Amino acid sequence: MRLILEVWRQASPQVQGHLEAYEIDDAREEMSLLELLDRLNHQLIEADQEPVAFESDCREGICGTCGVDIDGIPHGPEDNVPACGQHVRSFNDGDTVRIEPFRAAGFSVIRDLIVDRTGLDRIIQAGGTVAVDAGTATDADALLVTHEAAEAALDFAACIGCGACISACPNGAAYLFTGAKLQHLALMPHGKMERGRRARAMITQMEHEFGPCSQIGECALACPANVPLSAIATVNKERLRALLRRKDN
């Protein structure tokens, strides 16, 4: 299969980037999107040209390292699938495919397709944690958690921290990411102790780093971990709850 790849090239954060077109003659349906980029880089290296810098690690959809915009869609054409799980079979022979870094005001380009997503980590540092030191936890079997609550917590805890939700959002909002963490910890016995405090800290940091939510819902379509869209409502719910209760828990 023949594909034209228009790839974003940008040598450093300081310089202007541009799209550059490359041709792949032997793309195959079973290749993943990242394998297609591997193929391109192999071709570039053979021709003594600089390969395209892009990030990936586990290549099985769990580490959240990979992420590019394909024709403007975070990760690619298939909904709820990370870039490493997107396949060439989604394209047709002769197609032109535009590959850009995740686009969002909160993500600056480091090089080519690599962006800086540490803003997400700063939201976690602000309060997405549980204040229990090693060795001090109570017996996990002594704290009963309903099957339903554990399963629901897992639905939200599944977030892989890739940032696609932010790139998908026209406002560059991080509500899905932040709401997922708030909901996950609000369902866990220990996490409830700091529920109000956590909501205030994480939401303040989130608004500092990223845009506002207009409830469009693109985020949940892009999310490779299928985090439920209700996470965006969780942000406002937890904000209001913390405001009215004025308590740490």
Added chain:
Amino acid sequence: MSTKKPKSSDHNSSDQKGPAMIDLDALRVVGQPIDGHVPDVPPALAWEDRKLHYNLVNPSNRRKFTVIVVGTGLAGAAAAAALGELGYNVEVFTYHDVPRRAHSVAAQGGVNSPRDRKVDNDSIERFVKDTVKGGDYRGREVDAFRLGQEGVRVIDHMQAIGAPFAREYGGQLATRSFGGVQVSRTYYTRGQTGQQLEIASAHALSRQVAAGTCRLHSRQEMLDLIVKDGRARGIVVRDLVSGKVRALTAHAVVLATGGYGNIYYKATLAKNSNATAIWRAYKRGAYFANPAFVQIHPTALPLMSRWQSKKILMSESLRNDGRIWAPKAKGDERNPNDIPEDERDYFLERRYPAFGNLVPRDVASRNIRERIDAGYGVGPLKNAVYLDFRDAIGRLGAAIVRERYSNLFDMYNEQTGEDPFATPMRIAPSVHFTMGGLWSDYDMQTSIPGLFVGGECGWGYHGANRLGANSLLSGCVDGWFTLPYSVPNYLAGYLGESPLDLADDAVQDTMREVQARLDRLVGNKGTHGPDHFAAKLGEILDQYASVSRDPAELAAAIKQIQALRKEFWRDVKVIGDGDRLNQELEYAGRVADYLELAELLVLDALDRDESAGAHFRTDHVTPDGEAMRDDENWTFVSAWQAPSDSGPDAGKPIRNYEPLVFTAVPLQQRNYK
């Protein structure tokens, strides 16, 4: 501190007979017995005894100490967070953008913990027995006791810091069974246990970063260890964005940098996992334990095409409900659903009636590879066997199977376009985990004082074969409940000492060597990128040092690796410069280290003149085809020391050895039949 002198044994002299026709003495030197500093008490009491004898650091003095932690996987993030919680200054390094991406995140099935809540007769002793026996008696028995004892509270802690373990309808923790054991002690969160434990640990680290006890250095890769007067004093790192090489010194260094399975080129590991940190430590004097002990996981997705970038693990937990089979007829190309029951060979159930599909990984892998090599493989490249859920779906219903394995089934579907509810999965063995790693004593300290290890980059628990769900456990136990005791014991002796000055010769010399190496790679105007050499090396190892190993072939492989290494340095091409983000340069450095480590791996496989666990030598087989250990001569861990540059034995690695003692689990041949 009570210590035990290792028994000296005469059979380790250099006149030991190797395989016929191969002159081992031309390749390696047999060194000295070494001391694992195991407490001289019964193994079940060892950890209590050792903790009682550890030195402590006063809380107000802790901030005067700096500890470097390299890696933010389960062991690294936990060690950093726990030391930070105690009040030490911790400098944490990762080559990722954020800590949570470390490869622990990809572990699927679960984490063992002998909490002994059910009436299925589990206990810490049984856990130790399973671990030691599963490891084919080539790990340290006392370490397995510590793993089990501390493992009990791992679940409590991980649950408390945010890991939502699966729950029964009564609200209690749910468990499942895993390969190699007959009890149900594996705790899990769907098929994403590693992810949940990793995120919880990384977030605990984030809490310490916010508190100011831990300083996070992301996108920084360790390229060397600074050693002065025989002690580890710091590391040299390269900033992966700016390309700058710099040094950081500290009172102690903890390596938690993962395994070296990517040396086989296409493994189940993440693309960036590499061996550079541990290999550089080896070159600076840390001993390397049992490099040949590499686990080939039985249930990975097979390679299906030339550009497939890696193999993908399908959790071993699938073997709880899935049945492995191959067609009874060679080259059977029928759709698996059209092959009737009596034409299917459930070969694991047939050969191992007691354990069936839940035999340990090495046994399962060898049997699957045997079927494939014998011509019974299925799939387009005939390099797989079936893992079939038809009976489980019939017995339990699709809903329960989906709840247990939904994300694994989704992942399979995503990668292959096939639905495991309708068609059996195709699976094949793949390199997955390295039981070998930097040698450490009972305190997790390497042969370089001040250098500690945690998680897969070390050795210790797993012997010659790791049991499923024991790796998440070992990462958690090392990081949360072992290193926070043993590192302070070392630090206590250096109160008042400052970290090494950055202007010190030892620091500057190490930095210069790192820079020279990078310059050499960038300046090399060869014809092939590093990937070309990594692929060739992988072919050699896969052919000669995989599920079965023949001594003559191993000897030939050493020559091939040496030739490939020469070719690499002559002909490698690294596009771009060193003073900015350059992924080709990063990769070239890693491949250069693989090419050295591979030779030691093969040498260890050749040297260890027995079969044990994953190390299956074709010249040491029982009459019914199983691995045959040689307990009389090889009940020890090989701890390889880097060769000296001069003298009659220049260039030959030195194989030291730590004798292993088994008292709670007496030596016996494994039998899963």
